[in-house]
Amino acid sequence: MSTTDKELRVGMVGYAFMGAAHSQAWRTVNRVYDLPARARMALICGRDTAKVADAADRLGWDAYTTDWRDLINRDDIDVVDICTPGDSHAEIALAALAAGKHVLCEKPLANTVAEARAMTAAADAARTTGVRSMCGFNYRRVPAVTMMRQMVADGRLGVIRHVRAVYLQDWIVDPQFPLVWRLQKDRAGSGALGDIGAHIIDLTQFVTGQRISGVSAVTETFVKERPLPAGSSGLAATVDGGSSADGNGTGPVTVDDAAVFVARLDGGALATYEASRFATGRKNALRVEINGSLGTVVFDLERLNELEFYDATRPAVEQGFNRILVTEGEHPYMSAWWPPGHIIGYEHSFTHEMRDFIEAVATGVDPTPSFADALQVQLVLDAVARSAELGSSWAEVAPALTAAAV
Amino acid sequence: MSTTDKELRVGMVGYAFMGAAHSQAWRTVNRVYDLPARARMALICGRDTAKVADAADRLGWDAYTTDWRDLINRDDIDVVDICTPGDSHAEIALAALAAGKHVLCEKPLANTVAEARAMTAAADAARTTGVRSMCGFNYRRVPAVTMMRQMVADGRLGVIRHVRAVYLQDWIVDPQFPLVWRLQKDRAGSGALGDIGAHIIDLTQFVTGQRISGVSAVTETFVKERPLPAGSSGLAATVDGGSSADGNGTGPVTVDDAAVFVARLDGGALATYEASRFATGRKNALRVEINGSLGTVVFDLERLNELEFYDATRPAVEQGFNRILVTEGEHPYMSAWWPPGHIIGYEHSFTHEMRDFIEAVATGVDPTPSFADALQVQLVLDAVARSAELGSSWAEVAPALTAAAV
């Protein structure tokens, strides 16, 4: 970037699915957007020396380390990007903030509300010294989603009446799919609920500007015992995707396969949510529909370049669901990409996330979603889990600021 | 029909929306299907002489009466077709069965469980003397829906994991829409719940062959006061659709505008249901998706000639949602209609209903859904209402056969 010499030296912890996605974004962001600072892919961290060395070479990081504490303590790192499973988010993020590093932490923020509260408190404290933090709910930066929020904010939908959100996948329908870390409560915190349910909770709250105030939930684990993954005595269970079983016997699935709940939003809307890994045929089906008194918007992540909009203020005979192809230069984030109709993909949401993160850090403002925003999602996840445990009884979402109120 | 001289003389009570739909079906059914009896549109009944006379002439009924008791007591009537609002179903049906008439009763069967139980008991008793009864959940006879049931029964979907069903409309989004009978509890029993929620409850139970065992529900009345309809001092408020207000002041809406609930089915599936009249842009959006361990089916009433089917047993690279155009001669009910690709409409579901009703009556078997089936739907509606009243606490669906167990 000829406009700046400023460099943000990024250290990333983790190199699996999220690590690859973030790498693609860090690599691309300054090639596409004109920003006040340039990201440098300085250091990548993983526990296995051979694997992290290979990842550094393949993904294009200048160096690697096997100790995340080393990464955090180095003077030549400005940003810590946390891409590990949820059980290590809190420890790494707290240490990074304490070391004065800006932090980008993947979602969900943590595996427990207590961790999330501690992280939020640390982020609030660090902010006073100019240290920035952000949680990586990347779908906020899908252009169609950003546009939905703007439309709601502009009043195009009127009063919000209904939210219906599903995030459906099917990668564990086969009972022989092995017991990977995402199916273990101590690593993942929860199952479909925290992994994909967190996305639709955040997305719908972001778009509507309303918070979920209470829920009634049902969760289920359809397949309760699964084969242990190959090499599960070591670290192999940390990789995503189709690990194979190795005949080592089976172990208990300790997270939910699916979570469904009804909710009320604090602005008066009724909502339904469903997160499942047992929706056969649905690969990455995050779908959201929001009905307002003046209109409706519909989004589908598998067709993320499109947004359907029903405008009830149009003449009656011409009303309908308008399939907007969100690829115009005037659409959020899109002026930097290709001509209209040339679609973008999943990974671009991360590039947009890095764009906004870099801009915020470089210009000294707080990026969003903040850790506090992510804590609020955690509180909803907690309410869902409580309701499910208590036979679907109504569970209020706890206030985020209990600690602050002390 | 040259194959038979047998005639079923039908007397229909009601002549509004459902009366018109039933008339079209009675008029058409023997012109399309070769059946063991022929329906005769013998008598139509309504309270307003001028209106019912006009309806008889327009819809093609031989005669009319303003007294449903007269209709029931006539010797030249074989079938009583009840198309009135729910508050009169029980009285008319009980009298008709007592008079030995076969009864086709529109859904929901009744406004209360008590009424539905009484009707079911009467139907069970009448059956022993060869009197037939059926509740008009017409969507079971949309060919794609019938096909879904067959696919589940044939094991094409494997074990059912998820059901998601919505029935969304938007005809009362405008707060100035008047307080028609469907918005009054004493006439309609409930709002969106009984009117359209009943359809998705029945349809999903029919297709899956499973019963809803318990629910957790939220209901809402978004607009609590509405203008009184023009002429509401008289009978005009009984007409469907866009009645206009007349400046007579307002009255309270005493039914739900929307009902959402999570449920468990007795075969182990999780389910979500939503019925709303506030889903802007959704006109008649009954949509059902059923995920099984081997496949998924998706149905949308606004495209009722189509069925989406995901077959997880196909080779992985060719798996996808298959849009089946349900217009082949081999599809349920379709051999009588047009060549492939020539679509049918909403009204055909009634023609198919009459087809099966006539065939059952003429051949001396019980048509489905029976009053007992419809009572079960009523029990679910009751559980939903109870859960909503009790702050979304879990409500078990009461057993249908309490009385029988005595």
Next chain:
Amino acid sequence: MSTTDKELRVGMVGYAFMGAAHSQAWRTVNRVYDLPARARMALICGRDTAKVADAADRLGWDAYTTDWRDLINRDDIDVVDICTPGDSHAEIALAALAAGKHVLCEKPLANTVAEARAMTAAADAARTTGVRSMCGFNYRRVPAVTMMRQMVADGRLGVIRHVRAVYLQDWIVDPQFPLVWRLQKDRAGSGALGDIGAHIIDLTQFVTGQRISGVSAVTETFVKERPLPAGSSGLAATVDGGSSADGNGTGPVTVDDAAVFVARLDGGALATYEASRFATGRKNALRVEINGSLGTVVFDLERLNELEFYDATRPAVEQGFNRILVTEGEHPYMSAWWPPGHIIGYEHSFTHEMRDFIEAVATGVDPTPSFADALQVQLVLDAVARSAELGSSWAEVAPALTAAAV
């Protein structure tokens, strides 16, 4: 109809696919629409006594005859409805007009331009004595199509630049499908071209208000020899649909399986047309897209309740293809049917056709499309055939009014 005692006594010739569709329309039209005259299904005509007797009984005609001349000469017939194959249209229509009967003739108007010219001349002459005639291009009366025409007429699309129209079917892909009458030139005139190509020619000219001025065409007969149909020595070959072969040997296919052509419209638009019976998977896929300088409309007969409309005058970020559900009371023909979102089917286009025909005849105006309109379609078909024969050289569409110019 209480508003009138006027009756139009219809005599219909033919009882196969079109006969059944027309019967459904005649039976329904006065039950749905309030019209100045009522159609009476007085007489049906077919050559086979047993079959026509059965058809009369099944379809609901008062009487039958085996001699179309008898039908035409009867005093108690007002309207002659011609549903036979194209080779008999001219003879019957000319005789009917000479006898002073109003005529509704199925499309294509005739098998040759010469016949169509003669019929048009006869219709023009008969008009002077109050005798009405109409050609049955029923798709003009699909509400979405009628609406398209209105939108073009209202200037919503601006200057028309492109028309692309296909009518795709696949019922003869199997080379063992037998040599039914629709595959024989002497009966059908042409193959896909006249049968389904005629529909898209008429529809696009109707909607745009422009005439095709010239074409360059290619036609093909992919399967040149087919099994003779069972009973082809008799009349069985006249029935539509899946007749089976009977081992009697094979015969030559004498019509086109597919016809494709580019065209210019007299208003300046470029167009492409394709009619095929070899488009595997396409059952009744009449699809039309019209691009204008201000907008675009798209129609698909397999989803005939929908119309897509792109309005280029909207704000850029909200432009898109608007899926209009053409089921509102304000949409053409729809106020008489069901509430919004309750779809209609293929057969309704005929009911709308009969509605407009009855209204025109009863009020003494000329219905459309006239025989002259249908002649113009015939002239386009002729130009297509000529171009295809002459190696795709450009063929001007002959003027319809050559005779009149004399």
Next chain:
Amino acid sequence: MSTTDKELRVGMVGYAFMGAAHSQAWRTVNRVYDLPARARMALICGRDTAKVADAADRLGWDAYTTDWRDLINRDDIDVVDICTPGDSHAEIALAALAAGKHVLCEKPLANTVAEARAMTAAADAARTTGVRSMCGFNYRRVPAVTMMRQMVADGRLGVIRHVRAVYLQDWIVDPQFPLVWRLQKDRAGSGALGDIGAHIIDLTQFVTGQRISGVSAVTETFVKERPLPAGSSGLAATVDGGSSADGNGTGPVTVDDAAVFVARLDGGALATYEASRFATGRKNALRVEINGSLGTVVFDLERLNELEFYDATRPAVEQGFNRILVTEGEHPYMSAWWPPGHIIGYEHSFTHEMRDFIEAVATGVDPTPSFADALQVQLVLDAVARSAELGSSWAEVAPALTAAAV
């Protein structure tokens, strides 16, 4: 890549739309795929010093030059990537091949058949010394397109009967859009025909394995005079997209706005093609449908992660168009990207192109499409132009090997 030290040093000529797309691909390809050589973004070339310097910095090239001859003659360049307008392709490619550089040339290969023949001859000669060449028809590497070809090759579609292909855009519908270089014959060769028509010609020939043997065409320039672009006296007119007019007056549009043609393929199929920049609402609508005797495939570039497949060999009641989400690891090129359902975008087609190019060059085989393949497309474009000039008379596609026959 730890597996290799081999480096391919790329010099790219041009930095507008195609230059940016190629840069994204060169930057990404080795980060995603494990390949036998690694691309180095060594040198970028453009005529304007300030602009090319900025492009080098922004897009991430090591160095820049303003003289393409310099680029070609440098010893430290292995590959020349030509991203300029078509009028300079031949000169640069011929020089690069003469200098022993591997060449990747954007489509269309050239502006004239003569140039394309010369380039093909040069490529054939260079091949004998191990110099590779390829034309950048990137859409061949959209996974769904690659899959279509494989399905045809595997016989899944049977005998191909029909091809229908459109490439529709709307960026010059506004008559005030300025006269950019793409609207000038001397720069662009032709208009919609060569720019986007070339893509559908290549794609359909690639997928079917058949060549277009003859065509009958119509072309049109709807807006014949346009404002001169701002700064058109200089080089600004070379930039893509929405240049603004500057009040300098107008100039003639010398290329086609739209081209439509019917064609025959040498395997017996009939085809229709349409390329237009006047299809209002269509942004990048490359759509192809191929009907075979056993099945049909449909592709839409605006939903490039999907492929519709109709399999006529399935049981009749379950036949339909199967929407395959082409995001599984087993699908072409996809194993390197994200989990199923996480879609890719337009730019990925270039990354796949670079992947195959690098692999071919590094392993010493010829990449495809070759210059000879691209010449064949040029010959079709030429036949289309000839037919259009001669009043749509049939034009045979000239054989590619005339020169070779000498």
